[in-house]
Amino acid sequence: xxxxxFGWEFPPHILGGLGTASYGLTRGMWECGDMDITFVIPxxxxxxxxxxxxxxxxxxxxxxxRDVNRDYVESRIGKVMSPELYFRLRDHIYADFNYMRLNxxxxxxxxxxxxDNLLEEINNYSICAGVIARTIDFDIIHSHDWxxxxxxxxxxxxxxxxLVIHVHATDYDRSRGxxxxxxxxxxxxxxxxxxxxxxxxxxxxxxxxxxxxIDPAKVTTVHNAVVPLSQDLLDIKMPKGxxxxxxxxxxxxxxxxxxxxxxxxxxxxRNNHNVRFVMAGSGDMMDKMIKLAAERGIADRFHxxxxxxxxxxxxxxxxxxxxxMPSVSEPFGISPLEAMQMGVPSIxxxxxxxAEILDNVIKTDYxxxxxxxxxxxxxxxxxxxxKQLREDGLAEVNQITWDxxxxxxxxxxxxxxxx
Amino acid sequence: MKAICFNFEIHQPFRLKRYRFxxxxxDHYYYDDFADDDIVTRIAHQSYIPAAETLLRMIEENxxxxxxxxxxxxxxxxxxxxxxxxxxDLLKKLAATRCVEFVVQPxxxxxxxxxxxxxxxxxxxxxxxxxxxxxxxxxxxxxNTEFIYDDDIAPQLAAxxxxxxxxxxxxxxxxxxxxxxxxTAATAPKLRLLLRNAKLSEDIAVRFSDSxxxxxxxxxxxxxxxxxxxxxxxxxxxxxxxxxxxxDHQPAGTGIFQFLEALxxxxxxxxxxxxxPSEAIAKIxxxxxxxxxxxxxxxxxxxxxxxxxxNELQDEAFRKLYSVAERVRLCxxxxxxxxxxxxxxxxxxxxxSTKSKADGAAHSMFSPYETPFQAFTNYMNVLADFIVRxxxxxxxxxxxxxxxxxxxTIRNQATEIETLNKELGSMRKNIEQYNVExxxxxxxxxxxxxxxxxxxxxxxxxxxxxxxEAPKCKPGxxxxxxxTEE
Numbered sequence: 001x002x003x004x005x006f007g008w009e010f011p012p013h014i015l016g017g018l019g020t021a022s023y024g025l026t027r028g029m030w031e032c033g034d035m036d037i038t039f040v041i042p043x044x045x046x047x048x049x050x051x052x053x054x055x056x057x058x059x060x061x062x063x064x065x066r067d068v069n070r071d072y073v074e075s076r077i078g079k080v081m082s083p084e085l086y087f088r089l090r091d092h093i094y095a096d097f098n099y100m101r102l103n104x105x106x107x108x109x110x111x112x113x114x115x116d117n118l119l120e121e122i123n124n125y126s127i128c129a130g131v132i133a134r135t136i137d138f139d140i141i142h143s144h145d146w147x148x149x150x151x152x153x154x155x156x157x158x159x160x161x162x163l164v165i166h167v168h169a170t171d172y173d174r175s176r177g178x179x180x181x182x183x184x185x186x187x188x189x190x191x192x193x194x195x196x197x198x199x200x201x202x203x204x205x206x207x208x209x210x211x212x213x214i215d216p217a218k219v220t221t222v223h224n225a226v227v228p229l230s231q232d233l234l235d236i237k238m239p240k241g242x243x244x245x246x247x248x249x250x251x252x253x254x255x256x257x258x259x260x261x262x263x264x265x266x267x268x269x270r271n272n273h274n275v276r277f278v279m280a281g282s283g284d285m286m287d288k289m290i291k292l293a294a295e296r297g298i299a300d301r302f303h304x305x306x307x308x309x310x311x312x313x314x315x316x317x318x319x320x321x322x323x324x325m326p327s328v329s330e331p332f333g334i335s336p337l338e339a340m341q342m343g344v345p346s347i348x349x350x351x352x353x354x355a356e357i358l359d360n361v362i363k364t365d366y367x368x369x370x371x372x373x374x375x376x377x378x379x380x381x382x383x384x385x386x387k388q389l390r391e392d393g394l395a396e397v398n399q400i401t402w403d404x405x406x407x408x409x410x411x412x413x414x415x416x417x418x419x
Numbered sequence: 420m421k422a423i424c425f426n427f428e429i430h431q432p433f434r435l436k437r438y439r440f441x442x443x444x445x446d447h448y449y450y451d452d453f454a455d456d457d458i459v460t461r462i463a464h465q466s467y468i469p470a471a472e473t474l475l476r477m478i479e480e481n482x483x484x485x486x487x488x489x490x491x492x493x494x495x496x497x498x499x500x501x502x503x504x505x506x507x508d509l510l511k512k513l514a515a516t517r518c519v520e521f522v523v524q525p526x527x528x529x530x531x532x533x534x535x536x537x538x539x540x541x542x543x544x545x546x547x548x549x550x551x552x553x554x555x556x557x558x559x560x561x562x563n564t565e566f567i568y569d570d571d572i573a574p575q576l577a578a579x580x581x582x583x584x585x586x587x588x589x590x591x592x593x594x595x596x597x598x599x600x601x602x603t604a605a606t607a608p609k610l611r612l613l614l615r616n617a618k619l620s621e622d623i624a625v626r627f628s629d630s631x632x633x634x635x636x637x638x639x640x641x642x643x644x645x646x647x648x649x650x651x652x653x654x655x656x657x658x659x660x661x662x663x664x665x666x667d668h669q670p671a672g673t674g675i676f677q678f679l680e681a682l683x684x685x686x687x688x689x690x691x692x693x694x695x696p697s698e699a700i701a702k703i704x705x706x707x708x709x710x711x712x713x714x715x716x717x718x719x720x721x722x723x724x725x726x727x728x729x730n731e732l733q734d735e736a737f738r739k740l741y742s743v744a745e746r747v748r749l750c751x752x753x754x755x756x757x758x759x760x761x762x763x764x765x766x767x768x769x770x771x772s773t774k775s776k777a778d779g780a781a782h783s784m785f786s787p788y789e790t791p792f793q794a795f796t797n798y799m800n801v802l803a804d805f806i807v808r809x810x811x812x813x814x815x816x817x818x819x820x821x822x823x824x825x826x827x828t829i830r831n832q833a834t835e836i837e838t839l840n841k842e843l844g845s846m847r848k849n850i851e852q853y854n855v856e857x858x859x860x861x862x863x864x865x866x867x868x869x870x871x872x873x874x875x876x877x878x879x880x881x882x883x884x885x886x887x888e889a890p891k892c893k894p895g896x897x898x899x900x901x902x903t904e905e
Binding site for chain 2: 375
């Protein structure tokens, strides 16, 4: 079966959980066999893993004819796209986009991030998707997250092939209820045009049904999974002091509930002075959090090391005794699974999607700072609890693999295609 | 002739309230009275009371032919006395029929038998005394918490004077043998074993209302047929179950009470009688001995102690709890002792189980906690506070032996002081009498009372000397102070 996937991020150049999930799922589906996947992203860098999917960048997709020879194309974009594909795409330009700002190859430039003119970039992405959909052969369209829904709809209208959209998050999660109407409309439009909707948790599924008014029959949950860590990362050993370390890793934004973590920390430190707290990451609430920690008088034990990437994340986890994710609304939340892979006991909010599939973690309500403080105290004071969560958590998370999720998605494809 | 031996268990733990880390050292009350009241009252009205009334009626109707036995944990009796005293009255009525036997189980429904023989013995003694007190019956048969039994426990029970013990007919112990005989313990030849017939017991307790069971619906007629058709030589069928089976696990609407009530009639038709455990032991000869090297129990698929112990959480909590056992036994603070019992209930460990599948479902059905981790955290917080209180009584820096010696001295002193006081009192009386008798002759006899007073003064001095010694051992002071308060 041939699938055309639209995504926004792809490892190793990722900004959030979306890239990791898209990668894992694509790979998991490929492992199930008999899948030919084309993955479209705005801006490939050339170092992506292409062993299981063809990667097409919209920033190399021509939307206006330019008379260039093969060698020139090879030298310009050979690293990320073969000239043959470029010429094939060039043969399928469907309208004159010369009024737009184009480069020497007739392509639109993409940042591949989340810039201020995001809506414009989404629109451009959709224009390029039209060219790609006309060029390559596929059976089904799969759009990851709202940024690519317009592209998916476009491809569907051009080819008549069924559209599956994958809801990794909704604007209700990002904004704690104060949705941006433009984003809401894009999301709802995608959901209405989709032949089937995949959500990453039952929590998100409910949001899709209740807030966007979608027929429950066409919404299915496929929980995310994790890619096994390499031995190199698992072997990371960090010097551990006598003090216990409690870590929060993620964007410091409203959605992640960082203030509850600070409050819980203040509670813990009232009785237990053997703990340090780390809030790693960056975001629009960071300054507020630093202020809050100071106000509570715990700044000497509450640390903000900033944004961590790549190996640093795992080093941070290896040095931690407890991982905490107090998200107010988390569609899935892959980071506690990564913490568990590193053998770190996790405390997660009941309002996160991954709580639906995890047993060997401590779950509290995001607002229940008493319970959170209690859980932190318990894990840091009772070695038996630490050990049990660590060992059973490791065993549990190793069972959550992408090929199982991939299998479910393929089943959905078959259902949509009536096979 | 075949006989059925019924044993109904009643147990309710004192459930712990949500006890936070911050409560440690501040709050010394651990129990969720509201939940206890709610659960015990509900189950009593749904199950215990109607079941006991049914049994009472059956005994009266069958004129002594129908017999049953109960086994009630001490902590359950405490709660029943508090919340549904009318049920205790009902039990007293049952006891008065002489067709009911009470089987002793550890007072706190504890796992003490697995680690602490002294504690186990003490709990069995207290529980026996409680039965004697409440129902006026002397118990001669034991049943450990959740049928836990092995070769180490057998001689302990025999030494306590029990003639028999009820336990699980665990398949991995019996092998080809049948549970429908009486066996003797390998390590205590005089102790008889009554083994639960798991299949027939669970037909009532578990499968009775299961409509997917191929024998559904189960009628008294059919059930008694099964019992009657077991091989001729098998003389006893032990049906042990929770009393909640009637009315709670199997709601009244399933017809469970009617089923129970119809049993004696069909039993009489098929020539099956009813016995109490002690009668069974007296009447039926044992066929052989049974050795149980590793402890068995009636819980979970494995029928071993893995329902309460085995995972990291359970083992840690269990170790910590019994690490203070000796110290708690040394002290005589009543509240501390009470908490000590309540915290030992096996249920607390049961809630910490991380088993999944069918066993896990059973664990979480009974658990007031959402997860085993919560159960552990809450219990450990309570235990931490409890241990702080024990330490306040006896600092951990003093060795147990040393402490013991000091306490013996103090206790001896107490008795000594008492005897001395008595002596003093009688002396005084003597003097008064003497004075009365010799009032008239006072001037001549003046010298004598003085002589009588002298030895008394000496003894008082001796007492003081020892009292000076005592304050040196700080821990000793408190219990003595308590004693005088009481």
